[in-house]
Amino acid sequence: MLYAAVEVTWAAAGITVRWKEHSSYTPAVQLLLAALALLAGGACLASTRTLARTGRVVVATALVTALPVFVVGSTGLPIYFVTIATLSGVESATGLAQVLLNTAGAALLLLVGLSYRRRLRGDCPRCGRPHAGAVDGPLAYPGASRAPRRTRVAVYLLMCGLLPWAGAKSIWTLGGDALGVSGDDWQRTMSVGASGPSKAAASAGIEVTVLAAMVGIFLLLGLLYVWGQVFPWWTLFLSGRRVPRLLPLIPAWLTGIPLTVYGVFLIVMAPLVAVGVLPGIKPSPPFTTSSGITWMVEFGGLAFAGLGIGLVVAARSYAARTHPVCASATATMGPE
Incomplete structure (x- = not known):
């Protein structure tokens, strides 16, 4: 909802939001992104409910459709990181805000998608293991090890x-x-x-x-x-x-x-x-x-x-x- 509100505000006010150096988002694209964010938000809420087969397909389709869009929109994050770390200045404050919004959206959708997939398999949505009882109890951590x-x-x-x-x-x-x-x-x-x-x-x-x-x-x-x-x-x-x-x-x-x-x-x-x-x-x-x-x-x-x-x-x-x-x-x- 926050993402959609920001996009609609920018589109209505005609604020320039950089996509890359010489390109900007058009108001139509911003409104489309706002609609997609609301669709993804609705899918996230529905993912916690018991749904019929059609509902599960709709939720999965919405998550799979929205996630790549937010991931692509976050691709400028490393570039902004380098410019900020080297004190070179930020070329576009709204462009940085857009990248951060896309990054947050991608991260949250990824977590929701993972939890939803576990729930569909009958596993614990938090730890991914099948078990009875509450899902908010204490956690057991494995010992430290190096990668294979x-x-x-x-x-x-x-x-x-x-x-x-x-x-x-x-x-x-x-x-x-x-x-x-x-x-x-x-x-x-x-x-x-x-x-x-x-x-x-x-x-x-x-x-x-x-x-x-x-x-x-x-x-x-x-x-x-x-x-x-x-x-x-x-x-x-x-x-x-x-x-x-x-x-x-x-x-x-x-x-x-x-x-x-x-x-x-x-x-x-x-x-x-x-x-x-x-x-x-x-x-x-x-x-x-x-x-x-x-x-x-x-x-x-x-x-x-x-x-x-x-x-x-x-x-x-x-x-x-x-x-x-x-x-x-x-x-x-x-x-x-």
Whole structure:
């Protein structure tokens, strides 16, 4: 209801809401999103009731239809995160608000969908295990463990997608030439409007978006290993305490899913541009050739999709390894 109210207000007042740099939502699209939000809200309320087959199909269809729309609308979240973290300023306050609304909607719909699926299977909507009794009793948490070897290998391979993108940016930051772009041109272009932290990182040979990717890698490693479940010694007074499972999971899901969608889009787009199916990308400074910027788009797709899919895979493993169950379920089923 809040989402719908905001969209209707923006549409009625003619407020510009950025979708991307040179595109904005039209009032018709905003009203359509408001209607979809109300439909999704009604489905969420209905998901807690006992429904006939037709009602279950309607609820499931509404959730499945609305969730991808909100996920796509949240794809700008990582970009806003980088601009805010580097103190580069927010290009569009309403655009940021729209992304945050879409992100919250996607997260809540995902949780509702998961709970609804469990309820349809006859499982506890909270812990996912079949058991009798209340669903609001104490929870039993499993012991800390690292991700299976297969998961770790998959995530490491996905992380390799960052190398071409990070390598090119690091070369430019260090003054070298790559993809037809000289280090001097890159530094001159990037220095325009750059914040103090961005300039400080560049002076140390670190491109700020590469630094942001390193934060993502840190999160990935925490999802894979035990220190992401129990605070390690270097966290001082938190050492030895259990890490709240949503602390790494929320940023992993909210960052991983938009990065995956955006990265896959770039991976598909770049080859289509290269073979002429899509119009060529007009080079803009510091790029001097269409081929150079097309290669960088592909590198960006590999980086974003690799990091995004890696976060999703690692978060899925982390969620399974740390998933608590109702104490009544463990008492009923016994130790596994």
